[in-house]
Amino acid sequence: MPPFSPEITDFWNASFAGDVRASADRFTVVVNPDLDEDSPAMVLHTAENGVIVALSPALGAALSSAAGQVLTEATLRQGLRDAGIVLNGADNLFYFTEADKAVLLRENSGAHVRALTAKDAAAFARFQGSASEEDLDAAYVELDHWLVYGAFDGDRLVCAASMYPLQERQIADLGVLTLVSDRGKGHARKVVRAISRAALEKGYQPQYRCQLDNHASVALAGAVGVTLFGQWEAPSEDG
Secondary structure, three states, rough: OOOOOHHHHHHHHHOOOOEEEEEEEEEEEEOOOOOOOOOOOEEEEOOOEEEEEOOOOOHHHHHHHHHOOOHHHHHHHHHHOOOOOEEEEOOEEEOOOOOOOOOOOOOOOOOOOOEEOHHHHHHHHHHHHOOOOOHHHHHHHOOOOEEEEEEEOOOEEEEEEEEEEEOOOEEEEEEEEOOOHHHHHHHHHHHHHHHHHHHOOOOEEEEEEEEEEOHHHHHHHHHOOOOOEEEEOOOOOOO
């Protein structure tokens, strides 16, 4: 695996630490005491370790008893469905490697890309009004988030990204949205790199996350310069 920051690897190692209940053929199941009924299961797939599943103690006991045999990925996923636990479709997890962060920190984004503040509320409202509800929901870019950056064409905001830190972690998740009429011009790449640099300067690791079938977002990840860490699944809110 490429050299990622210790904050990133330590976070995911801790999330999938615990008592090993099954381990074979690049498939591992652990019971993590930090998981509870609100988030009783998670799945992480990396090229290095294969598939790792973390279960809450209660769910781990229930699935082990129900299976009556060594857990496999197929029987475990069926057990989750039987328990009424629906996992979201997997998200790609991208981060900057240590080498790519060094390059990013030396960059200058240009005058048309900058941090947004409450003074940009009118421009941000016009930006939101020009985007579809579907795009706004998918991107989850908000002016009151921890960090917000945007790209302007004259006085018109055409692309915006925002970040919020994960609870008690030095990792910040980001969303980005470019207006349909202004896509394909490199705005998103510049905005994501600018907000990521600002996060790094504050001591946070940027996290770029998208669904596996969001091909436009996967392509943007390549343009931004982040590297795939793995795929992550967590319970759906509807489940």
